[in-house]
Amino acid sequence: MEETTSLNQNGGQMGPQTTQTAANNKQNEEPQQKNHYSIPGILHFIQHEWARFELERSQWEVDRAELQARIAFLQGERKGQENLKNDLVRRIKMLEYALKQERAKFHKLKYGTELQQGDMKPPVFDESSDSQLDQDQSYVAVTNSTWKQGRQLLRQYLQEIGYTDRIVDVRSTRVRALLGLNNNNADQEENLNGGPVNGNESNKRVSESQGRRTPAKKSQPNSLTEAMMLDTEAAVIANLSFLSNTDVDMDDDEDMSDDGDLDPNVEMEDEVKQGKKEGEDVDALALEVFNELNRLSETEKKQEIKNVVPPEWDKITSQGPKRALGFGDEDNIDATLGLGELAQLTVNNDAENTYDLASSKESFRKTWNAKYTLRSHFDGVRALAFHPTEPVLITASEDHTLKLWNLQKTVPAKKSASLDVEPLYTFRSHTSPVLSLAISGTGEHCYSGDLDGVISCWNVPNSNIDPYDLFEPDVLNINLCGHSDAVWCLSVLYSKQLLVSSSADGTVKLWSPHSKVQLLNTFSSEQDGIPSSVDFVRDEPNRVVASFASSNCVIFDTETSKPVLRLESTSQDGVNLNAKKIYKIVCHPTLPLTITAHEDRHIRFWDNNSGKMVHSMVAHLDAVTSLAVDPNGLYLLSGSHDCSIRLWHLDNKTCVQEITAHRKKFDESILDVAFHPSRPYIASAGADGLAKVFV
Amino acid sequence: MKMADGTTILRRNRPGTKGKDFCRWPDEPFEEMDSTLAVQQYIQQLIRKDPANIELILRIPENHDEGVWKYEHLRQFCMELNGLAVRLQGECHPETCSQMTATEQWIFLCAAHKTPKECPAIDYTRHTLDGAACLLNSNKYFPSRVSIRESSVSKLGSVCRRVYRIFSHAYFHHRQIFDEFENETFLCKRFTQFVTKYNLMFKDNLIVPILDEDAAPGESEA
Numbered sequence: 001m002e003e004t005t006s007l008n009q010n011g012g013q014m015g016p017q018t019t020q021t022a023a024n025n026k027q028n029e030e031p032q033q034k035n036h037y038s039i040p041g042i043l044h045f046i047q048h049e050w051a052r053f054e055l056e057r058s059q060w061e062v063d064r065a066e067l068q069a070r071i072a073f074l075q076g077e078r079k080g081q082e083n084l085k086n087d088l089v090r091r092i093k094m095l096e097y098a099l100k101q102e103r104a105k106f107h108k109l110k111y112g113t114e115l116q117q118g119d120m121k122p123p124v125f126d127e128s129s130d131s132q133l134d135q136d137q138s139y140v141a142v143t144n145s146t147w148k149q150g151r152q153l154l155r156q157y158l159q160e161i162g163y164t165d166r167i168v169d170v171r172s173t174r175v176r177a178l179l180g181l182n183n184n185n186a187d188q189e190e191n192l193n194g195g196p197v198n199g200n201e202s203n204k205r206v207s208e209s210q211g212r213r214t215p216a217k218k219s220q221p222n223s224l225t226e227a228m229m230l231d232t233e234a235a236v237i238a239n240l241s242f243l244s245n246t247d248v249d250m251d252d253d254e255d256m257s258d259d260g261d262l263d264p265n266v267e268m269e270d271e272v273k274q275g276k277k278e279g280e281d282v283d284a285l286a287l288e289v290f291n292e293l294n295r296l297s298e299t300e301k302k303q304e305i306k307n308v309v310p311p312e313w314d315k316i317t318s319q320g321p322k323r324a325l326g327f328g329d330e331d332n333i334d335a336t337l338g339l340g341e342l343a344q345l346t347v348n349n350d351a352e353n354t355y356d357l358a359s360s361k362e363s364f365r366k367t368w369n370a371k372y373t374l375r376s377h378f379d380g381v382r383a384l385a386f387h388p389t390e391p392v393l394i395t396a397s398e399d400h401t402l403k404l405w406n407l408q409k410t411v412p413a414k415k416s417a418s419l420d421v422e423p424l425y426t427f428r429s430h431t432s433p434v435l436s437l438a439i440s441g442t443g444e445h446c447y448s449g450d451l452d453g454v455i456s457c458w459n460v461p462n463s464n465i466d467p468y469d470l471f472e473p474d475v476l477n478i479n480l481c482g483h484s485d486a487v488w489c490l491s492v493l494y495s496k497q498l499l500v501s502s503s504a505d506g507t508v509k510l511w512s513p514h515s516k517v518q519l520l521n522t523f524s525s526e527q528d529g530i531p532s533s534v535d536f537v538r539d540e541p542n543r544v545v546a547s548f549a550s551s552n553c554v555i556f557d558t559e560t561s562k563p564v565l566r567l568e569s570t571s572q573d574g575v576n577l578n579a580k581k582i583y584k585i586v587c588h589p590t591l592p593l594t595i596t597a598h599e600d601r602h603i604r605f606w607d608n609n610s611g612k613m614v615h616s617m618v619a620h621l622d623a624v625t626s627l628a629v630d631p632n633g634l635y636l637l638s639g640s641h642d643c644s645i646r647l648w649h650l651d652n653k654t655c656v657q658e659i660t661a662h663r664k665k666f667d668e669s670i671l672d673v674a675f676h677p678s679r680p681y682i683a684s685a686g687a688d689g690l691a692k693v694f695v
Numbered sequence: 696m697k698m699a700d701g702t703t704i705l706r707r708n709r710p711g712t713k714g715k716d717f718c719r720w721p722d723e724p725f726e727e728m729d730s731t732l733a734v735q736q737y738i739q740q741l742i743r744k745d746p747a748n749i750e751l752i753l754r755i756p757e758n759h760d761e762g763v764w765k766y767e768h769l770r771q772f773c774m775e776l777n778g779l780a781v782r783l784q785g786e787c788h789p790e791t792c793s794q795m796t797a798t799e800q801w802i803f804l805c806a807a808h809k810t811p812k813e814c815p816a817i818d819y820t821r822h823t824l825d826g827a828a829c830l831l832n833s834n835k836y837f838p839s840r841v842s843i844r845e846s847s848v849s850k851l852g853s854v855c856r857r858v859y860r861i862f863s864h865a866y867f868h869h870r871q872i873f874d875e876f877e878n879e880t881f882l883c884k885r886f887t888q889f890v891t892k893y894n895l896m897f898k899d900n901l902i903v904p905i906l907d908e909d910a911a912p913g914e915s916e917a
Contacts (some may be wrong), residue, residue, distance in 0.1 A: 376828045426828070453705075
């Protein structure tokens, strides 16, 4: 029996009973041959049938195994998605909690009372769906060693999973393709084509699935398999890299090199990983968030904020490792824990463009990013001013021209997030560098002062004109003549349509540009020399304040033209007054506060009532050249020859943000800064001929 | 730059600087200029010192990239031509100069528009200068001021051709303005020598007879 079976299986040979088996061979002829039963014939028939059934059974077994593998695979996939979802929900809750805390803190600071919010409890997370992962309790990835353990586990899973070989094959083919040695063998090709999923996805899924599958047979040498496993792991980690910290990647590499029997292919692992990372469509925002969290967490550790976390958080810590693979590194947990304290960290966090993610809605912690670069001037931009309401600005340059820009008419620039804007109109009439600029409260007029002492009044063209329209001579309204030397500063008083100018001829003049008598008054201070900058005292509109070469400031009454108050620098600190030269003077829009920018890197604050200096701070690395106060009086913007602009909180005089904005021409860099009076724009003008607008 | 010889020289125009002191600081040797705008600084420094010394102004520093040199000079020309445009604004009206002409031979069409247009001379002037400003500041063609692609250098020739017509129009139609301006700035002469020296225009197109008068040596050098 056994012999014949084997014979049958081996080739369907009939053995010695040749005469009747020829008929039996064809099963559909059986009924016609019923008359010729014989013991050997029956025996043979039974044997034949049995063999057939065996064959079919084994086929079904194979099918079943495949289907089971498929089921396990899909389950694993679902599991992975759930883990991901749970984690994201957890993060959302934490962010919500952080936001609530932030609001409470803000409320407390602002009104001095506790804010009554719905529930201020830190979110507690339902970890039940993770319980299936409990089997790897040992996987408490808090240290490097446990991380390695985790990797070991991951490797085991990958080996257990029936699809391992397929992935390995897919990956090896990819590696080969990458290496350009496509001397593929047929098996791999088949596997590749037969694979229901592409390698990228399958890696991720497999890493999270835990089905018990019998490993299929493999023809490749063991070391190669091992290498491929490592490779796959690397890819898995790359896929999940947004959840893990950069240290982890480093660990990876260490881990890799720890493994003795590596195939040369593994050397390509890094490249593959890189490719993966690029190809992987991980949400960029998420990536940023996690990177930021990681960065924050490092600071956190130093501050040992862990000690103050509520008990619920500890629970999370203990549950943390049970999350999906790749989540388990300490930093991430720390980062999530630290969210509640985010505010304290971010206040002092200069020049970080992404730190305000937790509070992007709250304007008081807005981060400014360069958006528009205005390039069209041939030489340094000396001054700029925003339209009072429209997203329009005008720049004045040493190339003798002014240019009008509409930020809504942009030309997208290549390979950068910033947009290029082309000027709509070029104002030509000055025959020397334009030094100062101001726009009227209606936005209909602008005033520019040049090196020869001419102040030009312009009718601002419509902000939607064609840049190559016909010349309209009436754009130039009038010239205000009176100064005999360079006009360095202009300022307007919106409410009364008044203009004040300071000139190197030693005078400050008050103008009413659109009335019959244009020159209203002239102020000067013999003892202080040449004025450098001037502004209206905003809370007392009948006064102007001017800074002088003597480093003192004088407040004048506009009606009597007499000095009312002097803001005097004391020379007690022994600093050469020349070094304290004032570049720019501005008044706070609502408070009796005057702010001055000095050559000696300082910004100084003065009380307009007492004339005393109330605060002085080193603000930049080089001379402070320009100042602007935001329309609400909360922030101060300063520009400096150190190429940077800085945003200051006026309450606590802390720097909120620093932006490097312009390049140097000779020893000058930033020449002016401005806030838009009604829209969220700030701008800087530079000696490099550019103006930049930040949003 | 600073502390060159033990004392700090800060080349800055502080607010309150008188017009006559504007940019009046000790010259800085080109080799010591380390900013990205060094060429512009150097050219402006030379012009400020003596606008008549064209030969020196146009002499390229040793081992310097010629593309950048030409580019920065052209920027400077366009910038200074603004002065001529301002003067023309006062005299050259669309009623009197309804077309951009120099000699009667050609009418120049304004290339600033989608389809070239027969703009009045003053508009041609403005549009050409505005267009040149846009092109020379274009992030696409001139993203850097320290190195310039060969393909972008070829754009300089057409800019030269167009802005030269402003000189020629002024010369043939507003001679008084032209002479006043030229006496002050020597711009047309410098421009003519510049384009000749660097082969940016055909000699036939240089119709303003400026070199023949007294600058023959300059031309022969070039």
